[in-house]
Amino acid sequence: MLIGVTTTTQSIVMILGIINGENENGNDDVQDVEIDLDGMPPWVTNEILVTSLQLQEKYGIYASVTIAQAQQEVGGTWDGTSLYNTASKEYNLFGLKATGTGSSWKGEVTWDGTRGATGTYRKYTSYSQGLKDRARLLLTSSAYKKIAETARKRSGSQAQLEALSKSPWCENQYNTLNMYMKKFNLSRLDHMTVAGLSNTDSTGGESTGGQDLKHATKKQKKVYNVAMQGSLFGCRGGQCQKWVATVYQKALGGRYKSICCAHNGWMTWGVSTSTKNIPIGATVYNRGSGKSGSCHALLGHVGIYVGNGMVVSNTGIWKKQTLTSFVKNGWFGWGWNAGEPLN
Numbered sequence: 001m002l003i004g005v006t007t008t009t010q011s012i013v014m015i016l017g018i019i020n021g022e023n024e025n026g027n028d029d030v031q032d033v034e035i036d037l038d039g040m041p042p043w044v045t046n047e048i049l050v051t052s053l054q055l056q057e058k059y060g061i062y063a064s065v066t067i068a069q070a071q072q073e074v075g076g077t078w079d080g081t082s083l084y085n086t087a088s089k090e091y092n093l094f095g096l097k098a099t100g101t102g103s104s105w106k107g108e109v110t111w112d113g114t115r116g117a118t119g120t121y122r123k124y125t126s127y128s129q130g131l132k133d134r135a136r137l138l139l140t141s142s143a144y145k146k147i148a149e150t151a152r153k154r155s156g157s158q159a160q161l162e163a164l165s166k167s168p169w170c171e172n173q174y175n176t177l178n179m180y181m182k183k184f185n186l187s188r189l190d191h192m193t194v195a196g197l198s199n200t201d202s203t204g205g206e207s208t209g210g211q212d213l214k215h216a217t218k219k220q221k222k223v224y225n226v227a228m229q230g231s232l233f234g235c236r237g238g239q240c241q242k243w244v245a246t247v248y249q250k251a252l253g254g255r256y257k258s259i260c261c262a263h264n265g266w267m268t269w270g271v272s273t274s275t276k277n278i279p280i281g282a283t284v285y286n287r288g289s290g291k292s293g294s295c296h297a298l299l300g301h302v303g304i305y306v307g308n309g310m311v312v313s314n315t316g317i318w319k320k321q322t323l324t325s326f327v328k329n330g331w332f333g334w335g336w337n338a339g340e341p342l343n
Helices: 013-019 046-059 063-073 127-140 142-153 157-165 174-183 218-227 240-252 262-269 323-327
Strands: 109-111 120-122 270-272 283-286 301-307 310-314 318-322 331-335
Touching: 046 063, 046 127, 063 157, 063 174, 127 142, 142 157, 157 174, 218 240, 218 301, 240 262, 240 301, 240 310, 262 270, 262 283, 262 301, 262 331, 283 323, 310 323, 318 323
Parallel strands: none
Antiparallel strands: 109 120, 270 331, 283 301, 283 331, 301 310, 310 318
8 A cells, every 4th residue: 555655846747738737637538449358457447448448559558557556456356246444445556555654635535444553545536536646646756757768668568577576565575466467467458559459359359349438328328338337236146137127227327127037028029130330328138057946948148248249248248249159158149228228
C-alpha cells in the first residue's frame, strides 16, 4: 500500500496534458472501445484493459506491469463476482492513500478498515481515473524517478517491473509480480495497441456480428454500459437469465422482468435464428446444459450481444467471448428480454 507521495517541481507537461491532474474523471474515451483477450485475470474489465493500453502507448507505462501490480494489490480479493469494496466500488486498484506526507488529494476519500487504523484511501469515479492517477504519480514523483526513466526510454516491461520492485511502493516484490506476469502471460500486452485490438477477437481473427455501437439507440447503449461493467450483480453461476434480467432492470429502470430459464426465454421472447445483424443489447441464446426442475426443459444459456461480434454473460464469472464461440455451444437465436425491443 502506498502511504503518500511527493512530486517533483518539474512536472511533465505532456503528461498533464492528457492525465490532467489527480482529480480528473476522464473515462469518456474508453466507452466505445471493445477488447477481448483470453487468460486475463477475471477482474480485468474492458475499461481497465483499454485505459492501461492507452497509458502504455502514450507514456510508456506498461499495461503488463500495471495489471501485475493490481493483481498483487487486490486480485486476491476476487470472489468470483467482484473485488473488495475499495477496489470494486471506489475503483482504487493500488491502495493509493488520500493522506500522508506530500499528498495533495482533493477528491473523495473512503475508509478501509477501522477508522483511524488504516487511514483514508482515494475514492475514484472510474477505473480510468484511478489508472491515470497511478500513471501520473509514477511519472512525476521523485520517489519513482527510476520507473519514469524506464517509461521515457521505453526500456521494456521487465526493466519497469524491476524498477517498481525496488521502489517504496512494491519493495522486494519482484518475484511475486513476475509470477503474475508469467501466470497471465501479461508480456503479450507490451506491443499491443487499442487500435490494433479493437477489431479482433481473442484468437487474433476478425470479429463478426451485427450492429455497431455508434448506431445504437439510447436504450441499447444503457444496456451495453451496464452489461460491460464486469459485475454479476449478486447472481450466482447458473443464473444467466437472472443476470440478463438484472442488467436490463438496472439499465432501463422499472419492474424486474424475467422467466424461469434461458431456454424458456428463447421460446417465449426469441426473434430470429440468424447470427447476422444482431442488435446491440439483444439477448442471445444457446443450448447450454442441464434441465430445469420447474419446467423440465433444457436450461439453455443466455447472454447479451454487445457489438463487434462479442457476447457477455454470467457463467459463474462475468465472461466476454466471441459470438463465434458462443454459437458453438448450440445456437438457438436472439431476442429481447421480456420481449421488449430496445431499437
